[in-house]
Amino acid sequence: MMSAVFRGPRPRLVTGAAALLLVSLRLAAQEPAAPPPEREDFAAFVDGVRADALARGVSAATVEQALSGLEPSPTVIDRDRSQAEVLLSVDQYVARRLTRPFVRTAKEMAAKHKALLGRVNAEYGVPPRIVVAVWGLESNFGRFSGVRPTVQALATLAWEGRRGAFFRGELLDALEIVDKGYIGLESMRGSWAGAMGQTQFMPSSYLKWAQDFDGDGRRDIWRSEHDIFASIANYLKEHGWSRETTWGREVKVPASALERLRSQVGMRIEGCRAVKEMTNAVPLARWQALGVRTVSGGALPRAPIEASLIHTGQRAFLVYHNYESLLEYNCAHTYALSVALLAERIGA
16 A cells, blocks of 8 residues: 655654655555566657546646656656665654654644644544644655655656556646646655655645645645645545544553463454554453553553554554554554654643
């Protein structure tokens, strides 16, 4: 499963190692790509895309504007072929991301945009702290939305061939976005992998879930905080987020009991890698009976809700269905737990 986004920044390292790390984490969660086929001539590839776009209904003017003189990007090819090996554990990654300055900025942004975030919450049912946490991890609170021309990046990746069919589809979606007038071609920029704006949506996700919350007729995930916050919230809502509960909670599980619990409850067998690292969802009452407690050693809530257990190596969490909505944004526990724990630190 390819998620909404491909990358996300670390504070002060937005365009460097942290961005590459999250690309690696996202791609590592996918099934291995097939070896690239023999590449056709780039000009012939562009001719094929041109024909597909016209057949799809994209105007000739947009097609010519976007594809005339287009050349592959050596930088994008190099980035795609030299993704860093993921070496950080979940605990190490979360600690590195959620620094004191980063958390402080998150709280300041939640306060600054309190009124707007409240309106978004009323419309979509996603708490302000969750929206701000996603925004922070994806764009460093608006400081990064990508600088690479999206059409060129997607065309390069589609032509290169390792995930050719996926990126070709995203390229056609990008042309449709320009053709509909949502963003000008020169302003459509994002990551080297084609993720766009402060939400870091791929073009297909943009077409499905981006919102025009300020009512100006455009879905501007590059500059409009109204549209950015609403688009994040809409994505999570459409992927199952419920206003009736939260994401989960940290719990206490004796290390000696972990394998026994996993065996008794069973592990997931479908989904991306992160989902398969979760137990089946069972009622909180059963986790209580199996000896799982709150971090303070107290009883779990007596709520009619099911939860899955995840263990990061040092910490354990019971996570509810809303956590799986975060995994839909990026199916890696490093990401989803960073969002969840940052949201907890932001507070109300």
